[in-house]
Amino acid sequence: MTAVTGPPAKMRANREDLTPMLSQYYDLCAAYDEFLVLFQVGDFYETFCEAAEETARILELTLTQREDSTGTYPMTGIPIDNAASYVDTLLDAGYRVAIADQVEDASEASGLVDRAVTQIVTPGTVVDDELLSPGSTNYVACVASADSTDSDESDDSAHHAVAAVDVSTGECLVTSAADPERALEELQRVAPAEIVVGPNARVDPAALDGDAMRTEFDPDVFASSAARSTLKKYVPRPDAVVGNDAELRAVGALLAYAEYTQGDETLDYVSRIQRYDPRDGLRLDATALRSLELFESQGPSNGPTLFDVLDDTACALGRRRLQQWLRRPLVDRERIDARLDAVDELTSRSLVREDLHDHLRDVYDVERLVARVSRGRANARDLRSLKATLDVVPDVKDALEDADCDRLLSLRDSLDELDDVRDLIGRAIASDPPMEITEGGVIEEGFDAELDDLRATEREGRQWVADLESSERERTGIDSLSVGHNQVHGYYIEVTNANLDSVPDDYTRRQTLKNSERFYTPELKRREDEIFGASERADALEYELFREVRGDVGEESERIQSVADALATIDVLTTLASVAVENDYTRPELGADGIAIDGGRHPVVERQQDSFVPNPTDLTESRLALVTGPNMSGKSTYMRQVALIVVLAQVGSFVPANAARLPVVDRVFTRVGASDDIAGGQSTFMREMSELTTILHHATENSLVLLDEVGRGTSTTDGLAIARATTEFLHDEVGATTLFATHYHELTAVADDLPGVQNLHFTVERGDRSDDESNTPNGDADSDVTFLHRVAEGASSSSYGVEVARMAGVPSSVVARSEELVADSQSGDESGANSATANDSETPPPRPENASLASFSANGHSAERTDETPIAAEQQSADSTDDHLRDVAETLRSVDVATTTPLEALTLLNDLQRTLDE
Template structure:
């Protein structure tokens, strides 16, 4: 393609496309994101869009399709779910103020493992990006959920252990070094089995000094402080994950504030095949929740709780003390039915703290997101009040761990109106009385409506046109509309602005003056409201660790209540934990089959297993 013949805009488009060859490029032009050439052909096929053409300075028109900018999230989600990456190039300056070509640049890249839009996420499960680093000494495996900030890392000795981690985390995307791709691992199997994409990163990402610097600067701590000293495999995989997130998000990721190293020996190891056969969280054939252990146990009320319960099931505890602590909490909740149900109702109105925080830190949260955050904070004092009476150590830990953050609640309540718009740019966000200058603009805007009403009444009386109306049009501004029936009565000082089928639109010197005053105040008010909204949003973002800690304990409480509810309704007993290599079950009932069988026909069975004899008694 002879680029020298292209139009300036198309030349800029192709320069941007060169930087993101593995992505579909959404290129902002006015109120649309446009795609060109092969990207347009691909997107039109996947999204069922009409493929058109655009003059680009060459003999042939460039294939083109487009979507409205305000609907971009849903289209991006469809493309990402189909396995594509999408680079979004935004206008970086106001077209009205631009001299020549409007400056554009890619503001983020959306991939299966870095999605943050609600449309692309299942609120009941994490969306993990997994980073794998391989060398002759083994594998480093890191998993991060960009939407919640959860970040975990470990090391594996061989491919089987890596597959077990894949089964444990079910990532949407893998990034890895070149050595992993040629290590003998069956990447085609991984893609098909786990429905993911694999991206090979440049070797420069894995340089020792650069990796260490990136981690220490991001977490504001030394390697020892984040638990990665002398853990080179985990360190390099974690740094690669963080580097990829920076490259795609092009934004602050302050909510990724902690990284936790874990050993697989901390949990029961359930390999890939066993997890599938047990149907713990999805059935083998239909990939559905119904008919699984999760389906039986999930009575959670919050999205955070649902995600944590899934992890409980996929990563069973093996530490006796931790198991007993969980049992003690569930038993006490079972014996306090009324208090448990009260807390469950409170939890029902708690939104997804983790993902709300992610949007706040990414600066994509809208006014209604802040209202949801406020509503969630509102319930925390009531939840803690109910928890005060419980004695189980784990429930006491939950009580101590929940931070009510009422100063944040009060700030949002003072600042944001009860029913704000979705957009943070259109005004109508800030409460009257919160900011003196904003109040003055609001007063001018309110007076402006009365000024227009008075003008309309005066003009009706002056002209004798009873149907005369003062209207607003986004293109032409304020105007006086007169139907054709009365246009002969129009005064000579009326200036025609627009001709319609059944009417004419005019302006006057007085109306022009009012328009300048009203629209000037409104424009300044919208800008000030946006700035005040950003101040509130950024203040919340400064409390990342407090919010994440509270979110963890709210989720834990939700899980414990859910398990307690199921234990009560199903008449489950508390098993005794022994370390004698023996399982002895009397009148055991399969939790899933019992629920699937109709009319209570399930027959309880005894089961005995031990490690001393090569037999099983059922």
Template sequence: MAYTPMIQQYLKVKADYKDAFLFFRLGDFYEMFFEDALKASKELEIALTARDGGVKEKIPMCGVPYHAAKQYIKVLIEKGYKVAICEQVEDPKTAKGVVKREVIQVITPGTIMDDQSLKPKQNNYLGSITQTDARQIGFVVSDLTTGEIRVTLLQDFNSLRQEILTYGIKELIVAPDEDQNLTRDLDLDVTLSYENNVAVPTSLEYLIEPLSQSVLKETVSRLLNYLIRTQKRSLDHLQKAEHYYVNDTMLLDSNSKRNLELTQTIRDHKTYGSLVWLLDETKTAMGGRKLKQWIEKPLLNQDEIEERLSCVEALIKHFFERDAIREALDNVYDMERLVGRVSFGNVNPRELVQLKRSLHEIPVLKDILKNVDEQSLKTLGEKMDSCQEVYELIQRAITDEPPLSTTEGNMIRDGYNETLDQYRHVSRNGKQWISELERKERETTGIKSLKIGYNKVFGYYIEVTKANIKYLPDGLYERKQTLANAERYITPELKEKERLILEAESNQMDLEYTLFSELRLKVKTYTSRLQKLAKFISHLDVLQSFAVVSEANRYVRPQFSHDRTLKIEECRHPVIEKVMKNNEFVANDVVMEEECHILLITGPNMGGKSTFMRQTALCAIMAQIGCFVPATQATLPIFDQIFTRIGATDDLVSGQSTFMMEMLEAQYALTHATQDSLILLDEIGRGTSTYDGIALAQAIVEHIHHHISCKTLFSTHYHELTFLDQTLPNLINVHVQAVEENGHVVFLHKVKRGQADKSYGIHVAELAGLPHSLLDRATTILADLEEKKPEKIMDENQHELTSNDDVNEEAAISIEQSQVEEESEQLNFFPDQTTSKPKNQSYSKREEDVIQTLKNLELMMMTPMDAMNQLFLLQKKLK
């Protein structure tokens, strides 16, 4: 038994779109069958039904209403699925057999064009890659909503991963033979799509003209062919591919962006509390997207940075002009996406009016910028193309308050088209004629309740109640419909007028849609000019945003050093300062002269070490995106990269502990950092045993000092490391101050030169509310650890264990046995040998100094680590 013709049609279409849900149009519903139905019913939480498909068993089926489909599609896309929209492409009234259906568009995570599914101030990027035999990777990123295309050549998968994360790519296009485990290898949640055709589409050859490398051309062509295959419509708004180089901007790996909370917070992944939230005083959606792009890729070119800073400074000085700019930008809509929708063919009349209103503000902006005494801003104003022709075209054609739909009519102005005006005249006058006919018929027949009505089935009619039918003249009225209490009639005169009115209304609708389509095509010819204008507006919007934020928060213009001096006076954390009340934030100086490479930061938990480190990095980023910085004075080098390891995070899914994450992030920084980088390392080595941690921490500091020599902020609770300033000339100790008052710790949050005397960990535990008995015991153990030999502490602690009621005797014996076994397996630290000299051999002056120093050591007053350090120094002198 074969499937029904309709199900056969469905299966034929589905065969070409196996990786997508097929929304199959049947009447007022989009239906799904078979596996699509089973999966969609769960994902969308809709009822699963079944229907007869011509075979013995019924076919699984579910559907969504046509008018509500956008919301269901949005849910599927957000979950990483694709949706193929299959519509009827012929009139059912004229169709022979099954109505012809075709897929008119495939909606994917990277090709969304519906505003309901897009975030105004975030791009929706689609990526494409091509791998070469030389292990290079061609990488292309594009936002279909704005038409931008950016390309670069990457050297390894790690760089690819970082770029994918930077752009927030939702979908990645690869060759069909590409390993399907690619997303797993990249450790990313990205939808993979496949495209084999890399031939350059003839109509879009101009897009790859700027590219010279074949791998980049191939990668762009892969993306273009995928878009042509899935979108099935004009792509004229796509812009020429822009070749960028990763090393042209500051490199910020994903860990650093997360740790510094540049675009979202670590805890809840929200914008509130991030740097982009703080700096976002933009007035337009495209300005908001530009701001995010600048933050994620700070500049390295000092001239470009200084140009932005000069513009911000000028806008701060010109308060009234800046206020006028903000007022004008308030009336500017998202021109980038509006232009994209014009080209894409899904723009509606209201959106064209939004484009017109946006263009109305351009002459205003140009006039304002003429009065600002900063050449870059004047030049920006001069470059703005008012596109007056587009404004006048829309103004002439579209009414001020048009409907949302293109099929409702009443969107084209009177006077724009003569034929349309004639149709409207007939329609409007015809309705007036109907009203006049109703009045006349009442007078002629004397029936005051007589009325003329209209419905879509019967058209116009004269309705008379049955009690009044006897008053109608004979022969003139033709019965059309019988009701319970009335009869409906038509007359030859009314019938002729009905034909003229309905024909005019129908023609009017069709003509309005035709005129709107022609207008859209005319506007599309200005795509390139409008896109350039949108870029200038978004650029200005971000600059005015920086000016507003800088003035409101008392930021200063940064200076840049060429001798790698880092000096920030009264530096503040911009976000924490903003969310704190009553201006309670404590500012600190960050001073690292040319010869200072490393600040070793000690101090208590909750004292502000991490904040001190983060605010330094944020100041550097803000300076290099062209914004003023939170300080009273700031001189910084231009950093090529920033690496951070701040806070403890497990990656449980991949089975990586906090300590492993520490080591991986440290390894990445040490491998990729240069002399011009900034490294922030917070509490490295805390995830393992004390001696392991100290050894690793010290080795990392020494490696940075000897082999990288970049600016580094290294915070630690290992006070044993503070002696390094004696052996590492480019390291300086600083500490976060805290004082004890009446047994309680007071955090001063002030960073001073020198080392901290203690960590105040027990005091922090007290603030957390741990039991007092526990805190007392911890205080006792701490005193023992600081004052007694390790052997004695171990013995006493073991005695505590054996005398404790909660620990049985067998456990105590087990502990003793394990300690004996451990001691028997312990290797000697030094080989047995005679260390004394023959009697007839005298000591040198240096050896005598070492012996005297050794005699003077107060070993009972030293910690084990202090003793080891002293031994190391003495041995170094002898060598």
């Protein structure tokens, strides 16, 4: 956030010398010292002094000067009619904006026009359509922790809460977690534009990925009593929507902040305060959302995402609902099956699907319309848009008349046609009203008898004036006589100087011009007063009638929001069915013991390529698969497609596969890709280990884990040790379904030791041979390599790194030298294998429970004596080795396995290896 600290320094220094207007600006800046104040002067919003200089720089505007009796000040202004785009730029630059409008008519003010801050605009509390993306959510969130003196310390769930509200739609969420990490994860999933931080919050938003603005607000609103008082304005029983003290503080303070930004008014349309348990949804933390590219592409070309593939929604309501479903897939099998039943029915009924889509395209963003209506900011066109949406409801109900599945039937039943609201708007609001609601023309004729009389009087008077010109020409004989009107003098009869002798006696002079005179008659004056009086009274009456109609519609906001909720869900279900048909998706079977996918495809990648190679996945018998193969062969794509198929299934969507039998997973973990956080003091390897720590601590047997190249950021010895220990831990302790891509070919031997581990590899074609078996030879160094992108059982025979380097354009001399070194390494390995009885150098040491520690030497090879080993040297070496082994054994005996964390275990293993190396 960019700080705005108090009034401009020049004004502070010369406070007593300021003009009344600048003094007024100074006072507003002092009252809103964390905001950039936009101060209305006529048709512009102005800033002065240092604020003007900063505004001119950010908005790339010309800095002007204001001169008065006290001196010259820098000044920068933006036109009020086009203020939204400039405010958006200021928000992007990290500013909060306070808009100070003239709150009295300048023509009626005695002296200085009064001004007041009428709106506060921050990234999370934007409500203007011009500043919001259509069909998107825009949350302001709040984090708070329970006061230990007010909460039961034994109730761990009461500690840390996250609340979020979309001020533009009224959606409000609240949840809590037992530790700050879990609460931070929910905050990441909400992805707020702004975060209000409680005074005792132990959730650190600084750890968030992204650029959400951090805001500190009045600490008093976080007190339990104050929060309860605020929440009571929205729900009669606060305890019905919050589960503990932390949640009460978070949601109460958040609503108080939202009210503050909207002019300290209760936001009546915030009626859907929903408490949820994070465990009730498939948990996707920020790392998983980013790695799986659900909403944001990680590629350099900013390519499509999963959301882009699925987003065939017809209206903004559906688009926003689809985002919500993707951020929080289900874990309740009954609810998932209910969605799948609806999608299944809609895929088989193309006419119904197309009919629904056509009707839903006529649906406006009702949630935001209702919010504007409730805040008293909706104009007549907004009400007509609301009616146009409600007019669609009967058609949608008709389209679902023959629905079979329970979900579609329940949605149809929840569609209130709101005949009373539609009728009121239809009778009251003109079919094509103007934007302004104070200048007449917004109320339909026939709605109010008094208004009709006033308008009739106005029309009759104007018609009399229109006929006056011809009648006066005939009466006076002046052919050039004309009748006109202006804002200053009203109606007049104009006669040129040459015809002044023919002016009748009942004409009274009103204005003298260079070549003519303007007159009025008693009857014209009477008609003028009648017209203007009727017009003013009619405009005022229309405005009052409009406000009454808007208020009556606002009282039905909950009913309208319920209809909007149903329409949003119908839109998403229709969209998922359309996408399934267009992309040949199939319905998944849920409840399986392990993942079994036939012909699985990556939903995003297949849309970008002319041909995509489907691949099977069988993680039923062996729940952990080690995936080997060259770079560019498709390992990462394969792992991500499995995760995306699982996510899609639990959203309630069909999946890109020939068939899929899936379990319901509780969480998807990803450790994919290389990145650092230098500012946070984390190298690439440290960040990798931090992500691995999260996985090993929190994964369960019902989780899906994707690991890509764990341990590659350090030495080969350490990295391989970490990779193997991780594999064993996930197999023995966690039991999670895991896909582990690795270039450590030595690691593949673990499949021989662990019954639940299998090897998979991606096939490569070299010349006329294909590496579709794990023992296929590498072939000649100069053979062409083709990646087939097919997965097969067994381990890959090579990583083909030199071939990939050649394909990337590495200089031929470097490639040739690399091939020589590889050949030398391979011949050395073969020689060593023929001259010793040790295991193959690429074979890792067996697990300790499979053999005694004393049977292995420090380098992990068999310690059998060979004939070439001198007896004395052998004995000395054995004594030294025994000493080291005793140290290792003693260290292992002292370890409390039950309390040792995975990261501590990896560190210990590394230390023990170094001890043996010594």
